[in-house]
Amino acid sequence: MGLFSFGSKKKVIQFPIGELLKTDIHSHILPGIDDGSPDVQTSLALMRGLAEMGYETLIGTPHVMADLHRNDRETIRAAYEQLQQAVNEDPTLPKLHYAAEFMMDEGFGQLVRQGSLIPLGTEKHLLVETPYLYRPLNLESYIFEVRAAGFTPILAHPERYHYLFNKPIDYERLKELGCLFQVNLLSLMGYYGKSEKDAASWLIETGMVDFLGTDLHHEKHLARLRRFTVDQRLVKFLENGTFRNQQLVATAVVS
Secondary structure, eight states, X not given: OOTTOOOSOOOEEEOOHHHXXXXXXXXXXXTTSSSSOOSHXXXXXXXXXXXXXXOOEEEEOOEEOSSSOOOOHHHHHHHHHHHHHHHTTOTTSOEEEEOOEEEOSTTHHHHHHHTOOXXXXXXXXXXXXXXXXXXXXXXXXXXXXXXXXXXXEEEEOGXXXXXXXXXXXXXXXXXXXXXXXXXXXXXXXXXXXXXXXXXXXXXXXXTOOOEEEOOBOSHHHHHHHTTOEEEGGGHHHHHHOOOOGGGOOOOSSOO
16 A cells, blocks of 8 residues: 555545635636637536536636647637626626646746746736656746746646655655645545545645645536545545635736
8 A cells, every 4th residue: 555545444425615615726617728618508517517516716727738738818818708708697607717727848938938827816826737647857947937937836736646646755845845736626536546536635634735626627527526525534624724715816807
């Protein structure tokens, strides 16, 4: 068993996570610009599902990747405005904002230097990710660049990075460098696998998690999230956690 393993006998209970968090800082609900929602109607259905879970504010964070999803401020704003027009017609839907999820890849440094980043909220937090299977050689340099540019990096789903599995010192090092951590709710359910679940649980129990996010891409994700269950031992950590989701309200218009 690995360092983060917790055994197989666990009691799971349903937990009203949307009512606790109110704000989702990580989702792919903006239509037609990455591997998330393909169109406005799907986006609206996803938003309605999250509203029924208790969410009041949603931040769409489409991928920005050099080799696959080459989004920028203009493409993201256009998708946001298209969806917002439909949202305006239904007052029961959550408030909608936008930012982006930036892959720290070969094009990332240039985006930082060009001032092409799209922050989460008015406090200049930046949602970033890395490849799942390997640690970027220049990861620490990217983090330094982000901080030097005046942003606080939020590392998306650190529990999913294989190069961090069973390496608490490496998680602690990222914290020392100034990264905040956002764990996926689906990880706590075992959706991605046991290693991811164990890592997510360990991060929650050690108090390293600053934000919880849906990372919602499609209706399959939504169906699982609407039946959100968690190991009973984690309930107290969720109820007493100092998650900062509601502190981040992204501006609808980015200058």
